[in-house]
C-alpha cells in the first residue's frame with residue numbers, strides 16, 4: 176500500500192534524523208515520480224505528500240498541468256536539464272536541482288527574468304568520477320556559486336548530488352559527508368547555500384545522518400520502476 180510505504184519512509188527519516196541529533200522537520204521528502212502515473216501521484220497526494228521530483232521535462236509537463244489547480248504542490252526538476260529546455264523548466268518547476276553549468280544557469284536566469292520569476296535552484300555536484308554522472312566538479316563549485324550571486328532571477332538554495340553507486344549505504348557515506356563539508360565551507364565564506372539534496376531509496380538514512388535537508392525517494396514509495 177502506498178500510504179504504508181509513505182509512512183514507513185517518513186518514520187525512517189525521523190528516526191535517522193533523531194539518531195543524528197537533528198529535528199525531523201529539517202528534512203523534506205521529495206517523492207520521485209518518474210514513470211509513475213497521474214493516478215498514483217493522486218494517491219500520494221491523498222496520503223499527504225506535496226513535493227514531487229521528476230527527471231525529464233517532457234514527462235513532467237502533463238503531470239504538473241494536471242495538478243496545477245491544486246495548491247501547495249511543488250515540483251522539483253532533478254534530472255539533467257538541456258539548455259534548450261531551460262525555459263520550459265523555469266515555467267513549470269518550483270526548484271531546479273540539477274543545475275550543472277554556468278551556461279545553463281545563465282539560461283535559467285534569463286528565462287526567469289522574462290517571466291518575472293525568482294527561480295530557486297540547487298547546484299548539482301559530481302563527486303565520483305564515472306563518466307556518466309552529471310554535475311559540477313568540486314573544484315569548480317565555488318566559482319559557479321559566486322557567479323550565481325550576481326544573477327538577479329535565480330536564488331541558490333543548496334547543493335545536490337547523486338553519488339556513485341555503493342553496495343551498501345555505508346559505502347556512500349563519505350560522499351554525503353563531502354557534500355556537507357563543501358556546503359559548510361561555502362557558508363563560512365558567506366554564500367547563502369543552506370540546503371543539501373542527497374539520499375535516495377537505497378541510502379537516504381545515511382544521507383539524513385550526514386545532514387540532508389531533502390531526500391529524493393522513488394522506489395521505496397512507488398515500488399520498482401519497470
Ligand SMILES: *Cc1c(COP(=O)(O)O)cnc(C)c1O
Pocket residue numbers: 207209230253254337375376377391392393394395
Ligand atoms: C530516480 C531518481 C531518484 C530516486 O531514486 P530511487 O532509488 O527510486 O529512490 C533520486 N534522484 C534522482 C536524480 C533520480 O533520477
